[in-house]
Amino acid sequence: MKKKISELIASKYFSFFVTVILFAILYGVGIGMYKGFMKPQVFLNLFIDNAALIIVTIGITFTLLIGGIDLSVGAVLALTCMVLAWLLANTGISVFAAIALVLLMGTAFGAIQGYLIAKFDLQPFIITLAGMLFCRGMTAVISRETINITNPTFVAMADFRLSVGAGFVSMGVIIAIIALIVAAVVLGFTRFGRNIYALGGSESSASLMGLPVFKTKVSVYTISGFCSALGGIAYALMMLTGYNLHGMGMEMDAIASSVIGGTLLTGGVGFIPGALFGVLIQGVILTFISFQGTLSAWWTKIVVGALLCVFIIMQAFITEHKSKLTAKSSLEENS
């Protein structure tokens, strides 16, 4: 039994299990305290409210997996909303052309950041910080006021509801779910996905094993840029505006979600379902606060901060536990 527990802790899915169990407990407590939690729609709302964050978290998880980071995601999201709103308000192009254009813009932006990071071996923290400031600035340059999206096709898309059992989900959720599935398959079952993990495990080893390090790095940041733009569309569907302060600090929420879901900031460990539950936990806490009624929404930040701290410490313990196990097995080998 003791051995089983020890092996479970050493398993790479341990922090994921902890996250899922924690989510289940939180939700269970919610049901106990507030009747409202019982409604299926409350559960589905977690997805509806956080669709954009889920998508952005997917992208940032890719960069964290190679031991990098992408601070520009929130700003790219805001720029996407703004450009989309501006295009729909001031030009005659079709909604789909506008969406394709902003997706292309986000992807290209990610690719440029990735190229700079990989080519010149620069700090991703600094490059994407620069990217963040650039995009945030550009958003304000386009318009300092809110631009409302009134395009009928887009509004119809925003109003779209797909019924699921006793509830419904929005277009953003559908996009998020598709993105989740694609990302999980790419990471788990393609050579490209596994190269990402190898790169995160040890860049020099990956290079000596003959893996395409440069290409993988650029692709990862490109994906993150694409996800930010896709998240921007989901965000626009929810808000129906372009605004300079959209997605402020979202990069940090995304990093927090990913880490709570079991991603190691040092790279090489983490997976997509974990990132999803990381987002959902934040959602549950927010739901609690809104049901409670008197607490400020900022309490979410406090709880998430505490959780993050706990999870990082837990990860340190897991790492230590693992190296002890390895030391033990090498001693056995020698005796």
Added chain:
Amino acid sequence: MAAALLEMRHIDKVFPGVKALSNVDFTLHAGEIHSLMGENGAGKSTLVKVLTGVYPKDGGTIHLNGKEIYPKTPKEAQEEGISTVYQEVNLCPNLTVAENIFIGREPRRFGFIDWKEVNRRSIELLKKLDVDIDVSKTLDNYPVAIQQMVAIARAVDVDAKILILDEPTSSLNEVETERLFRIVRQLQKQGMGIIFISHFLEQIYELCDHITILRNGELVGSYEVAKLPRLELIAKMVGKNLNDVKDMDKMAEKSVPSDEVFIETNHAASTGQIKDVSLQIHKGEVIGLAGLLGSGRTETAEMMFGLKEVTGGSLKINGKEEKLSNPMAAMKEKIAFCPEDRKLSGIIGDLTVRENIILALQAMDGMFTHIPYSKQVELADKFIDKLRIKVSDRDQLIKNLSGGNQQKVIIARWLATQPRFLILDEPTRGIDVGTKTEIQKMAVELAKNEGMSVAFISSEMDEMVRTCSKLVVMRDRKKVAELTGDQISSEGVMEAIAGGEK
């Protein structure tokens, strides 16, 4: 003789300030196990890295099967059929064993990785190496020896024409080594060309057909193993003509040790590092630890400084059994250690000469004890003068000094703690001849005039022969001989390293 599988001609490689390879030729035939020999820094690893595309070459040509190749990355080298197991395990600890074997060339079904097939084939491959482990666990669950076997499994599975093994046996025990040799011979029969690098002479003589020797980045020669006695091999590696060995002048006066023993070890061992070392170091004695790289000489020194745990046998200081669990404990016993790599573990480049000199003393006194500035100046000036350290002033940054002067500052740092036992690991590497002699003289004088015990480690045999009153020869992590008085000669050391063969 059949046409060569691999021909490297006139290979040059320059690093800033160093010519790492100069006009080196290397030829490998199919079905041959070829050893690349040379002391540390001779250019073996550089040559391998040029071949595998890690470093670009600065001159020369590489032909594989008669066709010129230009590997620019490890990936391109692999595509040409050159597979490598590097000295340090180069795998990803966060991936499973199976994945480490197959990453980059995973079997796929409908474009997606077929995990069942990956695991099945990994188990099969490892079975051939007699390794039976759970391949779906991540690599960091396993000890280094297993990781090394996994790296080998990865390399042999590639459809390779050339297999390079760079020190593959350093973390394997005898049974595992035997297993590896069996596999290597099997691959040899299949017509693969194998480059085998090892510091274990016995293994070379057991396994290899040919030996190519490098020294200081230059080719010494290529020989058939059967026609090259060990003694000659060592002489070629260290760059001595056998006949000259006898005529070598000894340094006039060596230090005569007193009868008092300062430190002694009795069958001391350290798991995975040292097997069996018994030695006595007297007060006022300069003892040399000789042996090829990897023989355990540095590890023995580290053990006496508390960096390696004594897991077997005993260690006594002044006749009292001591457990040196960390360097601080050793420093309290007045032991000082100048490490092998001064850049990595010695100098702190952005501090001044004065600050570097007082560093060890400060560490001993505790972080919060202030050493008065006047005393710092006095100490610094004393040693700058005593060791003739060439500085413009005592507050010059140490990184701006030459290698030899940096080395002197480090020695000064330890002398400032007034040690009774000073360990110098490769104190003369990479510094000019004049300073070398000065450091050698200094070691002898410290023993003679101050009754200090000194342990001297060097790859240069002459230096040890000239300096030391006693030589402890190490091989395969064991003490194999102890030479004193007239026995101390390059020839004697070489014989001891080669294992008594004449």
